[in-house]
Amino acid sequence: MKCNISDLLDRYPAENLELDGRTPYSPSRIKEITMNNVNQTKSKDLKPNRTAKRFKPAQLLIAAAVVAALSVSALAAGRAFGAGELFQDFFATEGNPLSQGQLDTIDRLGHAAGEATAQLPAAVTQNGATITPLAVIADENVYYIRLRVDAPAGTTLPDLDGDTQGYYQLPATLESPEGAYTEFSYNQVKTDLTDNDPTDNCKEFVLCFCTLEGETDLQFNDGRAKTLTISGLWIQVPDKEYTPIFTGDFVFDFGLSFQSRTIDLDAGGLTWHDELLDYTNTIQSMSLSPLSLTYRVDCSLPVNDHIGPAFGDIKIVLKDGTVFFSEAQDYDGMQQYIQSQPVTLPITGEPIGVFRNYIPFDQPLDLTQVDYVQYGDNKIPVSVE
Secondary structure: OOEEHHHHHHOOOOOOOOOOOOOOOOOOOOOEEOOOOOOOOOOOEEOOOOOOOOEOHHHOOOOOOOOOOOOOOOOOOOOOOOHHHHHHHHHOEOOEOOOHHHHHHHHHHOEEOOOOOOOOOOOEEEOOEEEEEEEEEEOOOEEEEEEEEEOOOOOOOOOOOOOOOOEEEOOEEEEOOOOOOOOEOOEEEOOOOOOOOOOOOEEEEEEEEEOOOOOOOOOOOEOOOOEEEEEEEEEEOOOOOEEEEEEEEEEEEOOOEOOOOOEEEOOOOOEEEEOOOOEEEEEEEEEEOOOEEEEEEEEEEEOOOOEEOOOOOEEEEEOOOOEEEEEOOOHHHHHHHHHHOOOOOOOOOOEEEEEEEEEEOOOOOOHHHEEEEEEOOEEEEOOOO
Protein backbone atom coordinates (compact mmCIF):
# COMPACT_ATOMS: atom_id res chain seq x y z
CA MET A 1 0.00 0.00 0.00
CA LYS A 2 1.22 3.48 -0.86
CA CYS A 3 0.21 6.48 1.17
CA ASN A 4 0.49 10.22 0.75
CA ILE A 5 1.23 12.43 3.70
CA SER A 6 -1.95 14.36 2.93
CA ASP A 7 -3.87 11.08 3.07
CA LEU A 8 -2.43 10.29 6.47
CA LEU A 9 -3.60 13.57 7.92
CA ASP A 10 -7.17 12.48 7.30
CA ARG A 11 -6.32 8.80 7.87
CA TYR A 12 -7.51 7.82 4.43
CA PRO A 13 -5.40 5.11 2.74
CA ALA A 14 -4.49 5.64 -0.89
CA GLU A 15 -4.23 2.16 -2.32
CA ASN A 16 -2.57 1.56 -5.67
CA LEU A 17 -1.45 5.16 -5.86
CA GLU A 18 1.26 5.80 -8.42
CA LEU A 19 3.50 8.55 -7.14
CA ASP A 20 4.83 10.78 -9.89
CA GLY A 21 5.62 13.94 -8.00
CA ARG A 22 2.07 15.22 -7.82
CA THR A 23 0.04 14.95 -4.63
CA PRO A 24 -3.73 14.51 -4.83
CA TYR A 25 -5.51 17.26 -2.97
CA SER A 26 -9.29 17.33 -3.21
CA PRO A 27 -12.04 19.38 -1.57
CA SER A 28 -13.01 18.29 1.92
CA ARG A 29 -16.53 17.73 0.73
CA ILE A 30 -15.51 15.31 -2.01
CA LYS A 31 -17.07 11.87 -1.82
CA GLU A 32 -17.46 10.23 -5.18
CA ILE A 33 -20.39 7.81 -5.32
CA THR A 34 -20.17 6.31 -8.79
CA MET A 35 -22.92 4.39 -10.56
CA ASN A 36 -22.03 0.87 -11.64
CA ASN A 37 -24.17 1.02 -14.74
CA VAL A 38 -22.65 4.26 -16.09
CA ASN A 39 -19.04 4.00 -14.96
CA GLN A 40 -16.81 1.53 -16.77
CA THR A 41 -14.62 1.17 -13.69
CA LYS A 42 -15.55 -0.40 -10.38
CA SER A 43 -17.76 1.84 -8.24
CA LYS A 44 -16.31 2.95 -4.93
CA ASP A 45 -16.33 5.90 -2.57
CA LEU A 46 -13.69 8.50 -3.28
CA LYS A 47 -12.28 9.90 -0.08
CA PRO A 48 -10.55 13.26 0.16
CA ASN A 49 -7.01 13.30 -1.25
CA ARG A 50 -7.39 10.16 -3.34
CA THR A 51 -6.28 9.91 -6.95
CA ALA A 52 -8.98 9.20 -9.55
CA LYS A 53 -8.57 7.71 -13.00
CA ARG A 54 -7.89 10.04 -15.91
CA PHE A 55 -9.73 10.00 -19.22
CA LYS A 56 -9.02 11.64 -22.55
CA PRO A 57 -11.35 14.58 -23.26
CA ALA A 58 -13.74 12.75 -25.57
CA GLN A 59 -14.10 9.91 -23.10
CA LEU A 60 -14.34 11.81 -19.83
CA LEU A 61 -16.97 10.41 -17.49
CA ILE A 62 -18.14 12.42 -14.54
CA ALA A 63 -20.17 9.67 -12.91
CA ALA A 64 -22.91 10.40 -10.44
CA ALA A 65 -21.92 13.95 -9.72
CA VAL A 66 -24.11 14.35 -6.72
CA VAL A 67 -25.51 17.32 -5.12
CA ALA A 68 -27.07 19.60 -2.96
CA ALA A 69 -30.77 20.09 -2.84
CA LEU A 70 -30.99 23.76 -1.94
CA SER A 71 -33.59 25.19 0.38
CA VAL A 72 -34.89 28.11 -1.69
CA SER A 73 -36.21 27.72 -5.23
CA ALA A 74 -35.03 30.57 -7.43
CA LEU A 75 -37.83 30.03 -9.91
CA ALA A 76 -40.53 29.77 -7.27
CA ALA A 77 -39.39 33.02 -5.71
CA GLY A 78 -40.72 34.90 -8.71
CA ARG A 79 -37.66 37.09 -9.25
CA ALA A 80 -34.17 36.76 -10.63
CA PHE A 81 -31.39 36.03 -8.16
CA GLY A 82 -27.73 36.82 -8.65
CA ALA A 83 -25.18 34.01 -8.51
CA GLY A 84 -24.26 35.03 -4.94
CA GLU A 85 -27.79 34.56 -3.63
CA LEU A 86 -28.18 31.31 -5.55
CA PHE A 87 -25.05 29.81 -3.97
CA GLN A 88 -25.55 31.32 -0.49
CA ASP A 89 -27.14 28.20 1.02
CA PHE A 90 -24.58 25.93 -0.61
CA PHE A 91 -21.52 27.65 0.85
CA ALA A 92 -22.86 29.07 4.10
CA THR A 93 -22.35 27.10 7.29
CA GLU A 94 -24.97 26.90 10.02
CA GLY A 95 -25.16 30.23 11.81
CA ASN A 96 -22.51 31.75 9.51
CA PRO A 97 -24.00 33.22 6.34
CA LEU A 98 -21.70 34.59 3.67
CA SER A 99 -20.59 38.19 4.01
CA GLN A 100 -21.70 40.78 1.51
CA GLY A 101 -18.16 40.79 0.14
CA GLN A 102 -18.35 37.04 -0.47
CA LEU A 103 -21.75 37.39 -2.18
CA ASP A 104 -20.39 40.16 -4.39
CA THR A 105 -17.38 38.00 -5.20
CA ILE A 106 -19.64 35.16 -6.39
CA ASP A 107 -21.69 37.62 -8.45
CA ARG A 108 -18.51 38.77 -10.20
CA LEU A 109 -17.33 35.18 -10.75
CA GLY A 110 -20.54 33.68 -12.03
CA HIS A 111 -23.52 33.68 -14.32
CA ALA A 112 -27.14 33.41 -13.21
CA ALA A 113 -30.39 32.83 -15.07
CA GLY A 114 -32.15 36.10 -15.84
CA GLU A 115 -28.97 38.12 -16.20
CA ALA A 116 -28.76 39.78 -19.62
CA THR A 117 -25.16 38.70 -20.22
CA ALA A 118 -25.33 35.22 -18.66
CA GLN A 119 -26.70 33.25 -21.63
CA LEU A 120 -27.05 30.05 -19.61
CA PRO A 121 -28.18 26.99 -21.57
CA ALA A 122 -31.94 26.60 -21.88
CA ALA A 123 -33.94 24.07 -19.90
CA VAL A 124 -34.20 20.58 -21.42
CA THR A 125 -37.35 18.44 -21.13
CA GLN A 126 -37.45 14.70 -21.76
CA ASN A 127 -39.89 11.99 -20.71
CA GLY A 128 -41.92 14.43 -18.64
CA ALA A 129 -38.93 15.68 -16.65
CA THR A 130 -37.17 19.06 -16.95
CA ILE A 131 -33.68 20.14 -15.90
CA THR A 132 -33.04 23.89 -15.79
CA PRO A 133 -29.60 25.53 -15.32
CA LEU A 134 -29.85 28.34 -12.76
CA ALA A 135 -26.30 29.52 -12.08
CA VAL A 136 -22.62 28.71 -12.69
CA ILE A 137 -19.43 29.88 -10.98
CA ALA A 138 -15.90 28.78 -11.80
CA ASP A 139 -12.20 29.41 -11.56
CA GLU A 140 -9.36 27.53 -13.23
CA ASN A 141 -9.73 24.50 -10.94
CA VAL A 142 -13.34 24.29 -9.75
CA TYR A 143 -16.70 24.47 -11.54
CA TYR A 144 -20.05 24.74 -9.71
CA ILE A 145 -23.37 24.34 -11.51
CA ARG A 146 -26.76 24.88 -9.87
CA LEU A 147 -29.70 23.10 -11.50
CA ARG A 148 -33.42 22.84 -10.88
CA VAL A 149 -34.86 19.37 -11.46
CA ASP A 150 -38.59 18.91 -12.07
CA ALA A 151 -39.52 15.22 -12.03
CA PRO A 152 -42.56 14.03 -14.01
CA ALA A 153 -45.93 15.09 -12.62
CA GLY A 154 -47.06 12.94 -9.73
CA THR A 155 -43.50 12.14 -8.63
CA THR A 156 -42.39 13.13 -5.14
CA LEU A 157 -38.77 14.05 -4.36
CA PRO A 158 -38.51 13.83 -0.57
CA ASP A 159 -35.43 14.57 1.51
CA LEU A 160 -33.50 11.34 2.00
CA ASP A 161 -31.73 10.01 5.06
CA GLY A 162 -28.39 8.93 3.64
CA ASP A 163 -27.80 6.20 6.20
CA THR A 164 -31.11 4.43 5.59
CA GLN A 165 -32.68 5.75 2.37
CA GLY A 166 -29.65 6.56 0.24
CA TYR A 167 -28.76 9.54 -1.92
CA TYR A 168 -29.94 11.28 -5.07
CA GLN A 169 -27.63 10.77 -8.03
CA LEU A 170 -27.32 12.71 -11.27
CA PRO A 171 -25.19 10.48 -13.52
CA ALA A 172 -23.35 12.89 -15.79
CA THR A 173 -20.65 13.06 -18.43
CA LEU A 174 -18.56 16.16 -19.11
CA GLU A 175 -16.77 16.25 -22.46
CA SER A 176 -14.86 18.67 -24.64
CA PRO A 177 -14.08 18.55 -28.38
CA GLU A 178 -11.15 16.40 -29.39
CA GLY A 179 -7.96 18.42 -29.15
CA ALA A 180 -9.38 21.14 -26.88
CA TYR A 181 -7.31 19.86 -23.96
CA THR A 182 -4.45 17.43 -23.55
CA GLU A 183 -6.41 15.58 -20.90
CA PHE A 184 -9.03 16.03 -18.21
CA SER A 185 -8.35 15.28 -14.56
CA TYR A 186 -11.49 15.22 -12.51
CA ASN A 187 -13.29 14.71 -9.26
CA GLN A 188 -16.86 15.14 -8.01
CA VAL A 189 -18.31 16.84 -4.98
CA LYS A 190 -21.30 15.63 -2.98
CA THR A 191 -23.18 17.73 -0.46
CA ASP A 192 -26.71 17.26 0.82
CA LEU A 193 -28.85 20.21 1.91
CA THR A 194 -32.56 20.31 2.69
CA ASP A 195 -35.53 21.20 0.50
CA ASN A 196 -38.16 23.71 1.66
CA ASP A 197 -40.96 21.51 0.21
CA PRO A 198 -39.99 17.81 0.22
CA THR A 199 -43.51 16.80 -0.82
CA ASP A 200 -43.40 18.15 -4.38
CA ASN A 201 -41.61 17.00 -7.55
CA CYS A 202 -38.90 19.70 -7.56
CA LYS A 203 -35.40 19.91 -6.16
CA GLU A 204 -32.40 22.10 -6.84
CA PHE A 205 -28.94 20.59 -7.05
CA VAL A 206 -25.37 21.82 -7.16
CA LEU A 207 -22.87 19.78 -9.16
CA CYS A 208 -19.19 20.51 -8.69
CA PHE A 209 -16.44 19.36 -11.03
CA CYS A 210 -12.81 19.70 -9.87
CA THR A 211 -9.56 19.18 -11.68
CA LEU A 212 -7.16 16.74 -10.11
CA GLU A 213 -3.46 17.09 -9.50
CA GLY A 214 -0.79 17.52 -12.10
CA GLU A 215 0.16 19.67 -15.04
CA THR A 216 -2.97 20.03 -17.18
CA ASP A 217 -4.15 22.70 -19.59
CA LEU A 218 -7.75 22.22 -18.50
CA GLN A 219 -9.23 25.43 -17.12
CA PHE A 220 -12.91 25.63 -16.27
CA ASN A 221 -13.14 29.39 -16.80
CA ASP A 222 -11.52 29.66 -20.24
CA GLY A 223 -14.70 29.67 -22.34
CA ARG A 224 -13.85 26.54 -24.31
CA ALA A 225 -16.72 24.21 -25.15
CA LYS A 226 -17.67 21.76 -22.40
CA THR A 227 -20.72 19.60 -22.90
CA LEU A 228 -22.57 18.33 -19.84
CA THR A 229 -24.90 15.37 -20.37
CA ILE A 230 -27.13 14.21 -17.51
CA SER A 231 -28.83 10.86 -17.99
CA GLY A 232 -31.58 11.27 -15.40
CA LEU A 233 -32.14 11.23 -11.67
CA TRP A 234 -31.55 8.12 -9.59
CA ILE A 235 -31.48 7.03 -5.96
CA GLN A 236 -28.52 5.08 -4.64
CA VAL A 237 -29.35 3.14 -1.49
CA PRO A 238 -26.67 2.28 1.09
CA ASP A 239 -26.09 -1.21 -0.36
CA LYS A 240 -25.11 0.40 -3.71
CA GLU A 241 -28.25 -0.51 -5.64
CA TYR A 242 -29.63 2.18 -7.97
CA THR A 243 -33.24 2.99 -8.78
CA PRO A 244 -34.13 5.41 -11.62
CA ILE A 245 -36.67 8.15 -10.92
CA PHE A 246 -36.52 9.27 -14.56
CA THR A 247 -34.04 8.87 -17.42
CA GLY A 248 -33.14 10.72 -20.61
CA ASP A 249 -30.34 12.62 -22.32
CA PHE A 250 -30.27 16.15 -20.93
CA VAL A 251 -27.49 17.93 -22.84
CA PHE A 252 -26.10 21.39 -21.97
CA ASP A 253 -23.22 23.46 -23.37
CA PHE A 254 -21.39 25.02 -20.43
CA GLY A 255 -18.51 26.57 -22.31
CA LEU A 256 -19.22 29.97 -20.76
CA SER A 257 -16.53 32.61 -20.46
CA PHE A 258 -15.70 33.77 -16.97
CA GLN A 259 -13.64 36.79 -15.97
CA SER A 260 -10.63 35.43 -14.09
CA ARG A 261 -10.19 36.82 -10.58
CA THR A 262 -6.91 35.01 -9.96
CA ILE A 263 -3.97 37.01 -8.62
CA ASP A 264 -0.31 35.94 -8.67
CA LEU A 265 1.52 36.09 -5.34
CA ASP A 266 5.13 37.11 -4.87
CA ALA A 267 6.16 33.73 -3.47
CA GLY A 268 8.79 32.41 -5.88
CA GLY A 269 11.78 30.92 -4.05
CA LEU A 270 10.10 30.61 -0.64
CA THR A 271 10.69 27.28 1.09
CA TRP A 272 9.17 24.90 3.62
CA HIS A 273 11.14 22.08 5.22
CA ASP A 274 9.67 18.76 6.35
CA GLU A 275 11.49 17.99 9.58
CA LEU A 276 10.46 14.37 9.84
CA LEU A 277 11.42 13.23 6.35
CA ASP A 278 14.10 15.90 5.78
CA TYR A 279 13.05 17.29 2.42
CA THR A 280 12.40 20.83 1.21
CA ASN A 281 9.71 22.35 -0.98
CA THR A 282 10.65 25.46 -2.96
CA ILE A 283 7.79 27.52 -4.40
CA GLN A 284 7.95 28.11 -8.14
CA SER A 285 4.65 30.01 -8.30
CA MET A 286 1.55 30.59 -6.19
CA SER A 287 -1.77 32.18 -7.15
CA LEU A 288 -4.98 32.93 -5.32
CA SER A 289 -8.56 32.99 -6.57
CA PRO A 290 -11.85 33.28 -4.66
CA LEU A 291 -12.31 29.50 -4.99
CA SER A 292 -8.81 28.03 -4.66
CA LEU A 293 -5.07 28.52 -4.10
CA THR A 294 -2.83 27.09 -6.84
CA TYR A 295 0.87 26.33 -6.49
CA ARG A 296 3.85 24.82 -8.28
CA VAL A 297 6.54 23.39 -6.01
CA ASP A 298 10.01 21.94 -6.55
CA CYS A 299 10.26 19.06 -4.06
CA SER A 300 13.52 17.42 -2.95
CA LEU A 301 11.88 14.29 -1.48
CA PRO A 302 13.44 11.26 -3.22
CA VAL A 303 11.11 9.28 -5.47
CA ASN A 304 9.83 6.28 -3.52
CA ASP A 305 6.99 3.76 -3.37
CA HIS A 306 5.51 4.76 -0.01
CA ILE A 307 5.32 8.46 0.77
CA GLY A 308 4.24 11.43 -1.31
CA PRO A 309 5.16 15.02 -0.47
CA ALA A 310 3.05 17.38 1.60
CA PHE A 311 2.71 20.95 0.35
CA GLY A 312 3.61 22.39 3.75
CA ASP A 313 2.12 24.62 6.43
CA ILE A 314 -0.18 27.19 4.82
CA LYS A 315 -2.42 29.88 6.26
CA ILE A 316 -4.60 32.64 4.75
CA VAL A 317 -5.19 35.57 7.11
CA LEU A 318 -7.73 38.38 6.56
CA LYS A 319 -7.26 42.05 7.38
CA ASP A 320 -9.38 41.74 10.53
CA GLY A 321 -7.12 38.95 11.80
CA THR A 322 -9.52 36.12 10.92
CA VAL A 323 -7.80 32.97 9.68
CA PHE A 324 -9.73 32.06 6.53
CA PHE A 325 -7.83 28.84 5.86
CA SER A 326 -5.13 26.96 7.75
CA GLU A 327 -3.42 23.62 7.36
CA ALA A 328 -0.33 22.31 9.12
CA GLN A 329 1.66 19.12 8.82
CA ASP A 330 0.62 16.42 11.31
CA TYR A 331 4.00 15.00 12.34
CA ASP A 332 2.45 12.79 15.03
CA GLY A 333 0.18 11.11 12.49
CA MET A 334 3.04 10.64 10.06
CA GLN A 335 5.30 9.20 12.74
CA GLN A 336 2.60 6.75 13.81
CA TYR A 337 2.19 5.60 10.22
CA ILE A 338 5.92 5.05 9.71
CA GLN A 339 6.14 3.09 12.96
CA SER A 340 3.15 0.90 12.05
CA GLN A 341 4.15 0.14 8.45
CA PRO A 342 7.16 -1.58 6.89
CA VAL A 343 8.27 1.67 5.29
CA THR A 344 11.84 2.13 4.14
CA LEU A 345 12.52 5.47 2.48
CA PRO A 346 15.55 6.18 0.32
CA ILE A 347 17.98 8.58 1.93
CA THR A 348 19.23 9.77 -1.42
CA GLY A 349 18.05 9.46 -4.99
CA GLU A 350 16.30 11.30 -7.79
CA PRO A 351 14.07 14.01 -6.31
CA ILE A 352 10.39 14.17 -7.16
CA GLY A 353 10.94 17.60 -8.68
CA VAL A 354 8.34 20.15 -9.77
CA PHE A 355 4.64 19.43 -9.42
CA ARG A 356 1.47 21.51 -9.60
CA ASN A 357 -1.53 21.27 -7.30
CA TYR A 358 -4.20 23.40 -5.69
CA ILE A 359 -6.23 23.82 -2.50
CA PRO A 360 -9.98 24.35 -2.98
CA PHE A 361 -11.88 26.39 -0.40
CA ASP A 362 -15.08 25.40 1.37
CA GLN A 363 -16.30 28.99 1.04
CA PRO A 364 -15.55 31.75 -1.49
CA LEU A 365 -12.75 34.11 -0.52
CA ASP A 366 -13.20 37.88 -0.79
CA LEU A 367 -9.74 38.75 -2.12
CA THR A 368 -10.07 42.39 -1.10
CA GLN A 369 -10.12 41.30 2.56
CA VAL A 370 -6.93 39.18 2.47
CA ASP A 371 -3.97 40.57 4.40
CA TYR A 372 -1.38 37.88 3.75
CA VAL A 373 -0.72 34.23 2.98
CA GLN A 374 1.74 32.49 5.28
CA TYR A 375 3.80 29.58 3.94
CA GLY A 376 5.90 28.02 6.66
CA ASP A 377 7.69 30.97 8.31
CA ASN A 378 7.17 33.21 5.27
CA LYS A 379 4.48 35.91 5.10
CA ILE A 380 3.33 36.83 1.60
CA PRO A 381 1.43 40.13 1.48
CA VAL A 382 -1.68 40.24 -0.72
CA SER A 383 -2.73 43.41 -2.50
CA VAL A 384 -5.78 43.67 -4.77
CA GLU A 385 -6.07 46.75 -6.95
